Amino acid sequence: MEEHEDGQLGTEESQEGQQEALTRVTGMYKDWFLDYASYVILERAVPAIEDGFKPVQRRIMHALKELDDGRYNKVANVVGHTMQYHPHGDASIADAMVQIGQKDLLIDTQGNWGNILTGDGAAASRYIEARLSKFALDVVFSPKITEWQASYDGRKKEPVNLPVKFPLLLAQGAEGIAVGLSTKILPHNFNELIDASIKHLKGQRFKLYPDFPTAGIIDVTNYSDGMRGGKIRIRARISQLDKNTLVINEIPYGTNTSSLIDSILKANDKGKIKIKKIEDNTAADVEILIHLPGGISPDKTIDALYAFTACESSISPLGCIIEDNKPLFIGVQEMLERSTEHTVELLKAELEIQLGELEEQWHFASLERIFIENRIYRDIEEEETWEGVISAIDKGLKPHTANLKRAVTQEDIVRLTEIRIKRISKFDIDKAQQLIDSLEDKIAQIKNNLANLVDYAIDYFKELKSKYGKERERKSEIRIFDEIEATKVVIRNTKLYVNREEGFIGTSLKRDEYVTDCSDIDDIIVFTKSGHMMITKVDSKTFVEKNIIHVAVFKKKDKRTTYNMIYKDGRGGASYVKRFNVTAVTRDKMYDLTSGKAQSDVLYFSANPNGEAEVVTVILRQAGNIKKLKWELDFADVLIKGRGSKGNIVTKYSVKRIELKEKGLSTLKPRKIWFDDTIQRLNVDGRGELLGEFTSEDRLLMISQKGVVKTAIPDLIMRFDDDMIVLEKWVPNKPLTAIYWEGEKELFYVKRFLIENPDKEEVIITAHPKSYLEKVFTDYRPVAEVVFAKKRGQDRKDNLEINLEEFIGLKGITAMGNQLTKEKVLEINSKQPLPYDEPEKHEAVDIEVVDEENVEADQKKTPEQKSKGKKGSKDDESQTKLF
Numbered sequence: 001m002e003e004h005e006d007g008q009l010g011t012e013e014s015q016e017g018q019q020e021a022l023t024r025v026t027g028m029y030k031d032w033f034l035d036y037a038s039y040v041i042l043e044r045a046v047p048a049i050e051d052g053f054k055p056v057q058r059r060i061m062h063a064l065k066e067l068d069d070g071r072y073n074k075v076a077n078v079v080g081h082t083m084q085y086h087p088h089g090d091a092s093i094a095d096a097m098v099q100i101g102q103k104d105l106l107i108d109t110q111g112n113w114g115n116i117l118t119g120d121g122a123a124a125s126r127y128i129e130a131r132l133s134k135f136a137l138d139v140v141f142s143p144k145i146t147e148w149q150a151s152y153d154g155r156k157k158e159p160v161n162l163p164v165k166f167p168l169l170l171a172q173g174a175e176g177i178a179v180g181l182s183t184k185i186l187p188h189n190f191n192e193l194i195d196a197s198i199k200h201l202k203g204q205r206f207k208l209y210p211d212f213p214t215a216g217i218i219d220v221t222n223y224s225d226g227m228r229g230g231k232i233r234i235r236a237r238i239s240q241l242d243k244n245t246l247v248i249n250e251i252p253y254g255t256n257t258s259s260l261i262d263s264i265l266k267a268n269d270k271g272k273i274k275i276k277k278i279e280d281n282t283a284a285d286v287e288i289l290i291h292l293p294g295g296i297s298p299d300k301t302i303d304a305l306y307a308f309t310a311c312e313s314s315i316s317p318l319g320c321i322i323e324d325n326k327p328l329f330i331g332v333q334e335m336l337e338r339s340t341e342h343t344v345e346l347l348k349a350e351l352e353i354q355l356g357e358l359e360e361q362w363h364f365a366s367l368e369r370i371f372i373e374n375r376i377y378r379d380i381e382e383e384e385t386w387e388g389v390i391s392a393i394d395k396g397l398k399p400h401t402a403n404l405k406r407a408v409t410q411e412d413i414v415r416l417t418e419i420r421i422k423r424i425s426k427f428d429i430d431k432a433q434q435l436i437d438s439l440e441d442k443i444a445q446i447k448n449n450l451a452n453l454v455d456y457a458i459d460y461f462k463e464l465k466s467k468y469g470k471e472r473e474r475k476s477e478i479r480i481f482d483e484i485e486a487t488k489v490v491i492r493n494t495k496l497y498v499n500r501e502e503g504f505i506g507t508s509l510k511r512d513e514y515v516t517d518c519s520d521i522d523d524i525i526v527f528t529k530s531g532h533m534m535i536t537k538v539d540s541k542t543f544v545e546k547n548i549i550h551v552a553v554f555k556k557k558d559k560r561t562t563y564n565m566i567y568k569d570g571r572g573g574a575s576y577v578k579r580f581n582v583t584a585v586t587r588d589k590m591y592d593l594t595s596g597k598a599q600s601d602v603l604y605f606s607a608n609p610n611g612e613a614e615v616v617t618v619i620l621r622q623a624g625n626i627k628k629l630k631w632e633l634d635f636a637d638v639l640i641k642g643r644g645s646k647g648n649i650v651t652k653y654s655v656k657r658i659e660l661k662e663k664g665l666s667t668l669k670p671r672k673i674w675f676d677d678t679i680q681r682l683n684v685d686g687r688g689e690l691l692g693e694f695t696s697e698d699r700l701l702m703i704s705q706k707g708v709v710k711t712a713i714p715d716l717i718m719r720f721d722d723d724m725i726v727l728e729k730w731v732p733n734k735p736l737t738a739i740y741w742e743g744e745k746e747l748f749y750v751k752r753f754l755i756e757n758p759d760k761e762e763v764i765i766t767a768h769p770k771s772y773l774e775k776v777f778t779d780y781r782p783v784a785e786v787v788f789a790k791k792r793g794q795d796r797k798d799n800l801e802i803n804l805e806e807f808i809g810l811k812g813i814t815a816m817g818n819q820l821t822k823e824k825v826l827e828i829n830s831k832q833p834l835p836y837d838e839p840e841k842h843e844a845v846d847i848e849v850v851d852e853e854n855v856e857a858d859q860k861k862t863p864e865q866k867s868k869g870k871k872g873s874k875d876d877e878s879q880t881k882l883f
Helices: 027-045 056-065 075-082 088-101 134-139 168-172 190-201 258-271 298-308 332-373 374-381 386-400 410-417 421-425 429-451 454-466
Strands: 107-110 129-132 148-151 155-163 175-176 182-185 218-221 232-235 237-242 243-249 277-280 288-291 312-315 320-323 326-329 494-499 504-506 511-519 523-528 531-539 547-555 561-570 575-580 601-606 615-620 628-636 648-651 654-661 670-677 681-683 689-694 700-706 708-712 724-729 736-742 748-755 773-779 783-788 801-804 818-821 825-831 879-882
Touching: 027 056, 027 175, 056 075, 056 088, 056 129, 056 155, 075 088, 075 129, 088 107, 129 134, 134 454, 148 421, 168 190, 182 320, 182 386, 190 332, 190 454, 237 277, 237 298, 243 298, 258 288, 258 298, 298 312, 332 374, 332 410, 332 429, 332 454, 374 386, 386 410, 429 454, 454 689, 494 547, 511 547, 523 601, 547 601, 561 654, 601 654, 615 648, 689 724, 700 783, 773 825, 818 825
Parallel strands: none
Antiparallel strands: 107 129, 148 155, 175 182, 218 232, 232 312, 237 243, 243 288, 277 288, 320 326, 494 504, 494 511, 523 531, 523 547, 561 575, 561 601, 575 648, 601 879, 615 628, 615 654, 670 681, 670 689, 700 708, 700 724, 736 748, 736 773, 748 818, 783 801, 783 825
């Protein structure tokens, strides 16, 4: 191998010519690649902490400042001017400038600059115009404290960093991919950044979370201060326009309406969701209408949109910045603190320069007054040389310069010689003194600001917020997201079939027995005659085991579905009964539900979605001196245990058959349901406010601020409007009372009604656009307090308490109601309702109720020894198989 003088390495074949040619790249790596990597990191991809700009952005801002005359400039002209400083082409400059302009902070734009909502690009740079915004002129530039460097070709001077007196990096965000590292700093809210800077200066704690120009809803639980390893989840804002239409008004950051619609159409094509059509009405604001086919749940579709489309996305931030020509990984809190401290230093530097300039003005104004007031200019009339003139003035000034703040220099004397005769002749001593006094006031003010620099910086930030923060409120709503299980919201787009005898299940067995609709991501639970169970993924054709007795879609963590089983324990063994749940198992593993003996056999099996306990008749074979060949067994007497339990003995004799006698009622307690206001979803995990205990027939009552009243059977996938004011368990015989403002008559009305059609959605206020719902009472005997407005020249009328039960009788839900009062009302308040004794509830059926959780206690008695339990006869949706 030989190394050339230019550092490149050549190749050399071995003497025998049998070894492969090799190229050593060590020198190239050291000399070229590291230089390139450093250049990309420092000069292209990663912003500086000092001003928050990448080099190309900094050069664009510098060019705009040089061209600034208050009028718009063609972007093409700005790009050309920037190329004096930027070593790359016009396309990269134009793209970078459009990105700055779309953030609506530093550049005042004119023309078509594209649309971040739709993804439309900007017009060509020759057609659009730009100038610096007032905000940029105020906070970005200060030439006197700017450090300058030579441009790439040495012809021009450009700023090393711009003196930005604002956390611009966090306001705009930054994204870049370099060599070996990248950065992704998310944008934050303008006003929140200023508030955080003020808190930092006051020594208070603060928290910062992203805020996106596309708005949307964000979950910042795992933001981790914007550092590596953090994550933020973003959702589109989807609401229900009517029962068959959804509307998207805000989209996730990083997407646009075109890509969002494409993702929805793809999910529809794959069968994950089902939609009829999509309309994109986006203009200045986002409006995407999603029309649903009849019978499709809007709530379930909203969840499916989040689960299977770009309506929900996640972003992993990465806080990487350049400091002292080195990449540094820090969080947004530290970025804000460094930026704020840097702003304080810049303000200090500006104040010190202003102080120096004012002191120079004061010095020369005082010197000028001494020169003219004491007629020292006459001392130079006889001087013939320049040195003599300087000397004469210096000699004349000396008796009067004791009060000056610095020594008189030759440059000061030269400036005095440049004063025009006209100025000397019109010199006004009073005006001169006023000028000196005003300069002294300004000097004192600046010295006070320097002495109280932190307070001065706080006032500076407050002024920025007052001047520029009025229309910069937070756009993205911060909310904790609920976890959406894809299997619960996916549309069931295929059909499941079973060949029981041969032991096959799948979606392609169309000639065999149909089981249920399912999706391609569902799990299927299968039970066989030999007492085995397996859970497997949906596929076109899967072999489980011969003689399948039950197959269904498996619901993970399902504590309500209860399996009732009687099996023979091996050949000639005793028979056992057991009840169990299946909440979680390993997929594709075969589980034995018997004790494991050979030739065990399932005699009876049923799957019960609500824990139903039926009554069966056990019939024995005639053998020997058995006296009792037939008796009833009530599954309500059998406790629910784990699937691995052996169960309770039924009989040691041979069973001829088992017959179903009565289908049973649920043995599960009514479900307790809570409402979690944080995520605005129902749950059974104890989070939030307890709404009550619900059976399969109980309903929720929902009333919105718009006056919409509806009831629904609670479902954990239900979504709720933001303006919901009543959410509670519905009691059908309990009247509802509403007070509303009738827009046409301009009076308050009261109505009292029952919900007669629980499946129908009703509006309880009139259709006038000015009508609105004031109060809703869900008590049996509500009381309202009316506070009257004060009339001019009269005392205010005493407050009026009204027993609404006596005030108005029950009417239809569509009735207008009665006038509350003709007087002008200031406010209406709810008071403590009158006492009411609810009628006692008489249960038609009395059955033993057990918890949903597995009960570990074992029962000692056999079913023959137990007394017969009380039975119900309700026909529920349990699936029963007899063998």
